[in-house]
Amino acid sequence: MREEIIIRVGAKFLAPFIIMFALYVHFHGDYSPGGGFQAGVILAAAFALLALVYGLEAVQKVLPLWFTRMCAALGVLIFAGVGVVTMLLGHNYLGYNALAPDPTHPEHGQHYGILLVELGVLVTVFGVMVTVFYHFAGRGRSDS
Amino acid sequence: MNIVVDIVLFTLLGAAGFALLKVRNLFAVVMLAGIYSLLSAGLFTVMDAVDVAFTEAAVGAGISTVLFLGALALAGHHENRPGHTPLLPLLVVVVTGGALVYGTMDMPGFGHPENPVHHHVADHYIEESYDEIGIPNVVTSVLASYRGYDTMGETTVVFAAAVGVMLLLSGARRPRSRGGGGGGTAGEGEDG
Amino acid sequence: MRLDLFVSHYNYWVVIFLMMVGFYILISRGNLIKKVVGLNVFQTAVFMLYISMGKITGGTPPILVDPKGGGEAAAEVMYSNPLPHVLILTAIVVGIATTSVGLALAVRIKEAYGTLEEDEISRIEAEREAAE
Numbered sequence: 001m002r003e004e005i006i007i008r009v010g011a012k013f014l015a016p017f018i019i020m021f022a023l024y025v026h027f028h029g030d031y032s033p034g035g036g037f038q039a040g041v042i043l044a045a046a047f048a049l050l051a052l053v054y055g056l057e058a059v060q061k062v063l064p065l066w067f068t069r070m071c072a073a074l075g076v077l078i079f080a081g082v083g084v085v086t087m088l089l090g091h092n093y094l095g096y097n098a099l100a101p102d103p104t105h106p107e108h109g110q111h112y113g114i115l116l117v118e119l120g121v122l123v124t125v126f127g128v129m130v131t132v133f134y135h136f137a138g139r140g141r142s143d144s
Numbered sequence: 145m146n147i148v149v150d151i152v153l154f155t156l157l158g159a160a161g162f163a164l165l166k167v168r169n170l171f172a173v174v175m176l177a178g179i180y181s182l183l184s185a186g187l188f189t190v191m192d193a194v195d196v197a198f199t200e201a202a203v204g205a206g207i208s209t210v211l212f213l214g215a216l217a218l219a220g221h222h223e224n225r226p227g228h229t230p231l232l233p234l235l236v237v238v239v240t241g242g243a244l245v246y247g248t249m250d251m252p253g254f255g256h257p258e259n260p261v262h263h264h265v266a267d268h269y270i271e272e273s274y275d276e277i278g279i280p281n282v283v284t285s286v287l288a289s290y291r292g293y294d295t296m297g298e299t300t301v302v303f304a305a306a307v308g309v310m311l312l313l314s315g316a317r318r319p320r321s322r323g324g325g326g327g328g329t330a331g332e333g334e335d336g
Numbered sequence: 337m338r339l340d341l342f343v344s345h346y347n348y349w350v351v352i353f354l355m356m357v358g359f360y361i362l363i364s365r366g367n368l369i370k371k372v373v374g375l376n377v378f379q380t381a382v383f384m385l386y387i388s389m390g391k392i393t394g395g396t397p398p399i400l401v402d403p404k405g406g407g408e409a410a411a412e413v414m415y416s417n418p419l420p421h422v423l424i425l426t427a428i429v430v431g432i433a434t435t436s437v438g439l440a441l442a443v444r445i446k447e448a449y450g451t452l453e454e455d456e457i458s459r460i461e462a463e464r465e466a467a468e
Contacts (some may be wrong), residue, residue, distance in 0.1 A: 025198075030279040032399065033194040035287065037429045041202040048210050069310070076303050079296050094292040110277045114288040117295070124299050125429060128306035129207055132436045135313040136214030139443065146393075147343065154350040161357040161377055170369055177373050184380050191391040192398070192416035196383070199428045204380070208432050215369060215439040219446040223367040224453050233364035241356040245349060253344030255393030257414060262392065266417040274403040282398040282418040283425065291422060298426040305433030312440040 011053040018046035026122050030111075036118035040125025048133050056137050068130040075124025082116045146190060153187045170221040174212040181205045195283045347388040354381035366454040368442040372435060379431050383424045390420035 026039035051059040083093040091098035096113025097106035160180040167173050181204025188197035252259040269286055277285040287295055358381060361374025398418035442452060449457050 029284050030281055033198050035284050037425060038198050038202055041207055045206045072303050072306050076299055079299055096289060107276060107278050110289055117288045117292060121299055124303055128302050128433060131306050132309045135309055136211055139218055139313050151346060158350055158353055161354050164377060165357055165361055173370060173373055177376060184384060187384060188387055191387050192395055193387045193421045194397045196387060196421050196424050199425050203428050203432045211436050211439060215443055218443045219369060219452055223370055226364060226366055230364050233360055237356045237360045241352055244352045248345055248348040251348060254347045254388060255391050257392045261389050262417050266419050269418055270415050274400055280400040280403050283421050286418050286422045295426060298430050301430050302433040305437050308437045309440045312444050
């Protein structure tokens with residue numbers, strides 16, 4: 001697909017919008033459909049599109065495998081870490097009320113908690129999807 | 145009107161499912177599976193599950209198709225004609241399906257607000273979640289806060305699946321192909 | 337009355353039909369990738385069963401309308417059940433993750449045996465055992 005100019009230009013044009021849309025879906029997930037799971041998948045789809053059109057090597061220069069692997073683990077760490085932090089603050093595991101800056105409004109802590117937890121989900125899902133895609137796409141390479 | 149869209153989409157889904165069964169070219173099967181996912185995403189929207197529809201469209205019709213194509217590129221796309229008679233599987237399927245249909249006779253009808261499923265914790269989520277969590281999307285507040293443990297478990301499962309794929313696919317290929325390989329074909333697109 | 341039953345249970349029946357299509361692909365086809373597709377069809381049918389149960393006729397998606405105002409317009413709104421949505425949303429992502437593990441296994445089996453057909457694999461296995 002290296003010669004197809006419409007696909008190449010189209011992919012280059014679309015990818016930033018897909019990434020932007022993923023971030024919108026993530027951060028607007030409190031008010032509209034969306035959240036970390038969907039955003040992670042959409043973000044991964046942007047890189048899959050680029051890899052399909054420009055080849056795996058080109059994309060792995062921007063987003064190396066070690067980075068996506070790290071993302072996959074980091075997200076779970078963020079999620080579990082939020083739980084540990086709330087526990088250290090004297091609440092239950094994943095009791096986000098502990099995160100409120102103003103103790104008279106404990107429900108504000110829920111916003112922070114949900115934002116952080118969704119970030120963890122986003123990072124993990126993105127990392128996992130891209131890692132899995134890299135492995136499937138990269139395996140045929142060393143063969144031929 | 146909703147019910148008409150619902151029935152049409154379900155009928156199309158049935159047709160797509162049947163086509164999946166019949167087609168033996170696996171590339172066509174993967175494309176049909178993508179269509180099946182997209183149709184079911186439409187159906188989820190009709191049934192008010194917008195978050196689910198969003199996920200299904202992104203996952204089922206997007207990433208999953210790409211992964212299937214990647215696997216087909218590695219494993220070949222020809223499916224043999226099934227060697228044995230389809231009678232026994234057909235019997236098993238018909239009996240199981242019949243039992244399940246018999247089971248639905250006791251289920252409450254589709255869409256009644258009095259159904260028991262709507263009166264366990266759902267009322268609490270809808271009525272109290274804005275005061276307790278403070279965000280309008282009830283699905284997000286249930287997902288991330290009320291059922292945070294559940295979501296954490298799911299995230300861990302997704303991570304574990306990635307570890308599994310890494311273990312399975314990152315090793316060297318078959319020893320006999322290792323000698324000839326190693327050169328690497330730079331930038332060959334996954335065009336199937 | 338019969339038409340009534342048909343309309344109120346049509347969803348469940350088609351879902352069961354799709355489940356059985358997936359199940360049939362799973363048990364009658366020998367190709368491993370086709371089996372994974374069958375498993376996916378089955379899985380999506382189960383998702384649809386859950387979502388069908390959560391739907392309320394005349395309801396809206398569970399995103400609160402005017403949550404702060406609490407006016408009468410907001411009180412009138414009926415929301416579909418958010419709980420199945422949450423369960424299925426996460427299940428979809430887990431489903432694709434497990435599907436990818438299945439595909440990875442299929443790829444490895446293809447590399448080890450040179451085929452994806454179940455009966456050929458068992459034939460190769462039998463030949464290997466006979467050779468030993």
